[in-house]
Amino acid sequence: MNRFLLLLPLAWRNVWRNRRRTLITLAVVAVGVWSILAFSSLLEAWARSSRDASLNLLTGDGQIHAQGYRDDPAIQHSFATPPADGALVKVLNGSHVSRWSGRVRTPGIVQSEFKTLPITLVGIDPERERGLSFIATSVTQGAYLSGTSGNGILLGQHLAHRLGTGIGKRVVLMGLGMDDALAQGGFRVVGLFQAPRDMEDSVVFIGRAAAQRLLKAPGRLSEIAFKAPTQSDLTPAIQALRKAAPSLDIQPWQILQPLTKAVSNLSDGFVMVWLWIMFVLMALGIVNTQLMSVFERVREFGLLQALGLRPGDVMREVLAESCLLVGLGVVLGVLAAVMTVGALHDGINLGFLAKGAEWLGAQHVLYPRIDGTEYLLLSVVIWGLSMLASLWPSWRAGRYSPQEAMSRT
Amino acid sequence: MEVIVECRNLKKRYFQGSVPVDALRGVDLQVEKGDFVSLSGPSGSGKSTLLNVLGGLDNPSEGSVKIAGQDLSQLSKGDLADLRLQRIGFVFQAYNLIPVLSAEENVEFILQLQGVGAAERRQRARMLLAQVGLTGMESRRPAQLSGGQQQRVAVARALAAKPSVVLADEPTANLDSATAESLLSLMAELNQESGITFIVATHDPRVIAHTRRRIVLTDGQIDQDVRVSEDEMAPAV
Structure with a gap:
């Protein structure tokens, strides 16, 4: 040297x-x-x-599901809303998670007076979705959902066009309820959103309580989506969540979105x-x-x-x-x-x-x-x-x- | 007197293609401390080969070489390099200096390799350059020096390491008469004043005239080995 x-x-x-x-x-x-x-x-x-x-569409950095939901996303594979003072919510409100929200998400059908199309019905808490998914900032016509229990519905622009419907008109949502019976309800189109074409065509948003009511699944959630402050927080967040709720299926985006x-x-x-x-x-x-x-x-x-x-x-x-x-x-x-x-x-x-x-x-x-x-x-x-x-x-x-x-x- | 260079039955065989060439055919030689020796002879007589073998630059085919009592055949390549660094100074006919270093840096380089401190290095390099008449030219690079000045730097560098022996191979071959004479006088002076042993391979009679011991090689063997008195040597200029 x-x-x-x-x-x-x-x-x-x-x-x-x-x-x-x-x-x-x-x-x-x-x-x-x-x-x-x-x-x-x-x-x-x-x-x-x-x-x-x-990930900004709906995935977030990670999601929590009931076991079996990812193979069969029916309302039967849902889980009870975690208690506010429980271990899971404590972790979700902790430093490794920046935003989170519970959703009802299940396959369904939307019907206008002209057409019936298959969709994914997503019941959301409109306020908690801000900063978590795209929907709060993507309404281009009409208004965003005002609460969790109203009968307003958000449709994708292209879906509305295909259904021959628009702002102020009524559509019918149908899905399999918690009781295994066909559930249906009328909703009024309050807004249209813009997103990638497949998202516009395949997803409709209603209030979470309205979805639970429609599907006869009070207090049930299909998923909790969450975001970590940084990608390096994700692994500790997943570990802490799994520890807090070992019976649930908690996965990072890499598993949920292998293409990404x-x-x-x-x-x-x-x-x-x-x-x-x-x-x-x-x-x-x-x-x-x-x-x-x-x-x-x-x-x-x-x-x-x-x-x-x-x-x-x-x-x-x-x-x-x-x-x-x-x-x-x-x-x-x-x-x-x-x-x-x-x-x-x-x-x-x-x-x-x-x-x-x-x-x-x-x-x-x-x-x-x-x-x-x-x-x-x-x-x-x-x-x-x-x-x-x-x-x-x-x-x-x-x-x-x-x-x-x-x-x- | 202390024997600095000793070789016994030294043989060197080269191959030109598949044809063997015997460059040295059993040379026995002892050089004592303070000697000023010339190796002369016609081209191909083995002068440069002998010098290379004595300096550890080339291996003999047979026989042994000792420098200051160390048998070169027992040394690894690395040890030979260390021996050259500590014990042997070289002056070559051309391509003597490192072109990217100044005159002073060329002299200092050896001292740096020897691990001498910066201040002492500088002082010794300046003193040696002054000794060889190059005061004021310390910062010049080889390309800015004449052939004679370059050889003087080479002599200064060879002496910097305080070697046991300086081996010079045709040091005046590329120099004009005046410059050659001046360089030889310098070497003779250093030999007399500092007792440094010089072995000079040459076929230049001017060089031979300055040496005290004159060895003539013919066909790889010592043909003559003559010591002359001070009176028979050329006077220093």
Whole structure:
């Protein structure tokens, strides 16, 4: 290590012996690092946007169900509203959970005077849904639900169009009640909401008490959806909830929405593929530069050994050159990526390709972020891999015998 | 007198393709501390090979070499490098200096490898450069120095480590007469004043004229080994 530090000043000067070659290699490394980090931030923003878009619909960060509900979402697979002073509500009101709300959610049928269509009936507490799901902010015509027990209903815009109904008109909801008998009731359309097309077509919202009344399931809940303050709070939240209600099925979004998780994994996969492509290109540049540098200086390596440098020291000297060259390139690349992502901090508006963004499952504005830990990790990985690539030229420099090296012309 | 360099029955065989070439054919040699020895002879006589083997830069095919009592055949590559660092100074015909270091840094480099402290390094490097007549040129890089000045820096560097012996291979080959004469006088002066042992491989009569012991190699063997008196040596300029 001592010798390595001693050789650093010499290595630094050797790096700048051929300025043009060094600048080209620096540019290759810096552009490579910049592209990996910036690409990683963009993909992460897309994955996060896609995840938020998906989870903000109804999933939340996690949900609580009765056992068997996920296989058969009938009202029979519901559970009693947990007592306000019980262990479960204590955890839900604790620090690992930021918002939560109980819902009734079961398959049903909506009927207008023109058409009957299958839907999912969701009974909500309108106030508690604010900040938890999309519905409170997505009503585009009419009004939001005013309470849990009224007979108002929110329909998706497209569903209303298909049913040939609208604000102020009545529709009939039908579903299987708690008593296994067909339950039905009339509801007045108070608002229309805008959401992804499949959501508009498949979900209707009524007050939670109204749903319990319709389905003859007083005090019963199909699910409790909740959000954690941050993703890192989710695991402790799930653990605490499972401990508080061991008989219930409590799952994070990764289990409830495997497709969303797959998108997140896909993003990480893309970053890794890009990292390897860029790394191979960078490694070729670095190895080429270092090999040329080594071949040009064979006599000098002989001289260094004649002066008393050990073969391992010669190898370390060349490795130190790579270390400095790649290190500088990585720093430049990181700075460029920080500036690029910083400039995009206010968001990238994908409005001009809104349909495409929707198809990709993302929101209209992406917010790339600088993840310090990820930047550091990726930089260290790139730097480490480049050092591995430099081992070959370094080894070549150290393997010449002094006599053989000095007799080279 | 203390024997600094000793070799016995030294043989070196190279292969040019599949053809064996005997560069050294049984050289026996003892060099005492303070000697100023020239190795001369025609091209291919084995001068440089002998110098390389004595300096541990090349391995002999047979025989043994001892530097300050240490048998080189017993040393690993790393130990040989350490021996060169501590005991042997080299002056080559060309490509002598590290091009990215200044004259002073080239001299200091050896001391740095030896672990000498910064202040002492600087002081010794400056003193040695002054000794070889390069005061004021300490910060110049090799490319900014003439061939003669570069060789002087090389001599200063060779002496910096306080070696047991300095091995010089055709040190004047690329120099004009005046510069060569000046360098030789410097080496002779250092030999006389500091008692540093020099072994110089050369076929330059001017160099040979400055040496006290003159060895002539022919076909890889010692043909002549003559000691001359001070009167027969060329005077220092």
